[in-house]
Amino acid sequence: MGFTRRDFLTRVGQVGGYSAAFASMQVLGLMPMKGEQWKAIEAPPNSGKGTKVVVLGGGIGGLVSAYELRKLGYDVTVLEARSRPGGRVWTGRNGDKIEFADGTTQTIAWKDGNYQNIGAGRIPSIHWTILKYCRELNVQLEVEVNTTRSSLLQNDNANGGVPITQRRVEADTRGHISELLAKCVLQGALDQDLSPEDKNRMFAFLNSYGDLDRANKYVGGSHGLGRSGWKIPPAAGKQVGVVEPPLDMKTLLDANFWANLLFTEEFPQQATMMQCVGGNDRIPYAFAKSLGNVVQYSSPVTSFKRIAKGVSVTYTQGGKEKNIEAAYCIVALPFEILKKIPNDLSAPYQAAVNGSTPSGYYKIAWESRRFWEQDYNIYGGLSFLSQGPSPLWYPSANLMAPTGVFVAGYMEEQGTPFFDMTMEQKFAESRKSVEKLHPGHGAELTNPIYFSWRRMKWNEASWIHNWGGGRTGYNTLIEADGPYYFAGDTVSNINAWMEGAALSAKRVVQMISDKVKTASIATPTKSTFDS
Ligand code: PHE
Numbered sequence: 001m002g003f004t005r006r007d008f009l010t011r012v013g014q015v016g017g018y019s020a021a022f023a024s025m026q027v028l029g030l031m032p033m034k035g036e037q038w039k040a041i042e043a044p045p046n047s048g049k050g051t052k053v054v055v056l057g058g059g060i061g062g063l064v065s066a067y068e069l070r071k072l073g074y075d076v077t078v079l080e081a082r083s084r085p086g087g088r089v090w091t092g093r094n095g096d097k098i099e100f101a102d103g104t105t106q107t108i109a110w111k112d113g114n115y116q117n118i119g120a121g122r123i124p125s126i127h128w129t130i131l132k133y134c135r136e137l138n139v140q141l142e143v144e145v146n147t148t149r150s151s152l153l154q155n156d157n158a159n160g161g162v163p164i165t166q167r168r169v170e171a172d173t174r175g176h177i178s179e180l181l182a183k184c185v186l187q188g189a190l191d192q193d194l195s196p197e198d199k200n201r202m203f204a205f206l207n208s209y210g211d212l213d214r215a216n217k218y219v220g221g222s223h224g225l226g227r228s229g230w231k232i233p234p235a236a237g238k239q240v241g242v243v244e245p246p247l248d249m250k251t252l253l254d255a256n257f258w259a260n261l262l263f264t265e266e267f268p269q270q271a272t273m274m275q276c277v278g279g280n281d282r283i284p285y286a287f288a289k290s291l292g293n294v295v296q297y298s299s300p301v302t303s304f305k306r307i308a309k310g311v312s313v314t315y316t317q318g319g320k321e322k323n324i325e326a327a328y329c330i331v332a333l334p335f336e337i338l339k340k341i342p343n344d345l346s347a348p349y350q351a352a353v354n355g356s357t358p359s360g361y362y363k364i365a366w367e368s369r370r371f372w373e374q375d376y377n378i379y380g381g382l383s384f385l386s387q388g389p390s391p392l393w394y395p396s397a398n399l400m401a402p403t404g405v406f407v408a409g410y411m412e413e414q415g416t417p418f419f420d421m422t423m424e425q426k427f428a429e430s431r432k433s434v435e436k437l438h439p440g441h442g443a444e445l446t447n448p449i450y451f452s453w454r455r456m457k458w459n460e461a462s463w464i465h466n467w468g469g470g471r472t473g474y475n476t477l478i479e480a481d482g483p484y485y486f487a488g489d490t491v492s493n494i495n496a497w498m499e500g501a502a503l504s505a506k507r508v509v510q511m512i513s514d515k516v517k518t519a520s521i522a523t524p525t526k527s528t529f530d531s
Contacts (some may be wrong), residue, residue: 003011003351034141034278035126036499041068043513048074054313054326055079056301059087060498061332061488063287064133064505072513073315076289077324081300081317081458086284087334088453088462089121089498092365093279100455104423109447113398116134116365116405117280118451120498121393124268125497129506130283134276138287144275145262145396152378152437155386158255159247163383168244169257169301171211175218176249178210184217219293220246252397260384260391268497275396283498300458303342304329310483332505334485336460345484348476355468358461359496360454361413363407364389364430366445370404371438389418389426389433408445414454421451463489463496480509485511 013482026444058080084090092098098106122144123130134141149167150505184190185199194202200406211227212218220228223333226243234241259388263269276282288295296317304313310327331338335356345353372378372394380396389409398404408430413419418426427448435442453462467473477486485508487501494500 004136008125027393035124035128036126036503038132039506039509041072041513042511043072043517045517046073046515048072051075051328052077052310052326053328053330053512054311054324055089055330055332055487056304056313057332057333057334057488058082058085058284058288058295058297059488060089060130060501061288061491061505062087062330062395063284063291063295064485064502065330065332065509066286066291068506069512070291070294072509074349075324076291076294078295079299079301079313079324080295080297081337083297084281084284085288085295086281087410088459089281090118091279091281092116092449092451098449098451099457100452101457101460102455104253104455106449108449110405111403113401114367114403114405115279116363116407116449116451117275117366117487118363120280121454122269123274123280123498124270125272125274126267127494127497129502130498131274133502134283134285137283137290139282139286140277142277143380143396144273145394146269146271146273147377149382150376150378151381151392151394153255153257153260154384154437155255155257156436157386159251164247164255164257165229166261168228168247169252169261172218172220172246173252173261175210175212175220175228175246176252178206178212179216179218180212182206182212182216218246220244220282241405243345244439248272256386257384260386277305277397301333301341305344306482326483326484328483328515329464329504330485330487330512332501332506334459334461334488335464335490337458346414346481348473349481349484351467352473352476355473356490357465358454359463359465360412360419360451360452361410362450362454362461363427364426365405365407365449365451366430366434367403367405367447368441368444369402371401371441371444372406373399373404376438383437385433385436388436391429392434392437395448413452426450433447478504480511480515 037285039470048069053069053076055066055076058078062078063085069076092108094108094110094112096108123376124175149170151166153166153169154161165185185194185202206212206216210218213399215518220243226241228244228246230241231244232239232242249347277324299315300315301313301315302321304311310325311329312323312325313329314321314323316322336358339527378394380394382393384391388412389527391410393407393410395404395406418429421429427450427479430443430448431442434445453459467477477491487505487508489495489497489500489504492500492504494503
């Protein structure tokens, strides 16, 4: 009598509970491995009692660290420079002030209900950990439309610069490739690779994949499917649908649309993507609400150093210098900011941080009538240009509202002429992009805002480009440096996503828990806020 897989799983479930059975199913290959699963931190309840931890930075890395430490009974303080939680997970709304490090400020003047996710904009369905927190903290999610065939692709050097719908590029490209491949098969070029039966299956596949006709030619919508869109749409009465004629292969090759067409093929960009109802900063605000006065705002860190019982951190609050001591310190600061704070990290850590390089992605957002919905039937998704600010990223929320805020330009600007332009010039370039895709509508755009995390006070980078020493630097940073532990997307392999920050935070909480268990360190240190 065999011991079946079901017996085994039942047994595992009985001993280890649901999550053990779930994990075993994955290892056995009974469930698709879609991403790093949620894992609970393994530590006895209340094992953090009497241990003080100070967390530097109230972005997702810092907030998740504090949230998990608190669950285990640790005494936690988060020091956050800004008057709000979330770091780059921020949503701009009417009245919000954007402050650059050089003192430049912009104030958002958009209608109530219009907003823009300035940083984190989308959540992949495979990001189990951040989604688990959304569930736990009751943060409502909705679909973020990451792609639509109605959106546009444009290149000054192809099709006379006239934008083409994604559906047309997609259908025509597949049609032409299928026709070419069918020709190869017909001419016997693939006889070595395909048996006669396989050839027949291949023709059947190409016919449907590429929408070929009986003669294996792509003539565009030969099956009446209208894949590439209608030249004349079907309607009532005698009006039958006529499909757009195919774009020729040369135009498609010239246009080099592929990278943009294929970006949602990348695993983390695939449907279903999500966003928070009302703006993605609902996530940090939910953590912050649960943490209460654990998070100390307007409290920028000015220095930190080791002391006998752990660390001593100085910071300012309300114009006064203050000090806090703790057994452990989680450093969850942007590296560009950390570089400027006097500290006693050991040499390899200094090298990894100080040698790191920042990325400089910007976003420009405009408020306007929803012409993309009303005049183009584009609902969410992104349109791309091959020159100038790109993409246009249309809002997924509040479809059918009269006005909305959308992005026109979300790119790396360092090392490009765009970087040195004045803000007015940048807006002009962005407007030009809108005009190329939606002629006549550039004039409708109002209230632009230029968000540049590279310039933003308290960040000075959109995310990290490289660690000092590359992979070696990274491998240093993921280990503790005495009492210091590093968290944030910067110290994860899921850079520039909330998930990376959350996973790195959970990992350091596990590391601290393991340390506390074995070392039983630490007389509790009195926090300055207790006094
Ligand atoms: N997560 C961000 C985004 O989806 C930044 C990013 C872009 C990260 C592309 C990786 C790849 O826009």
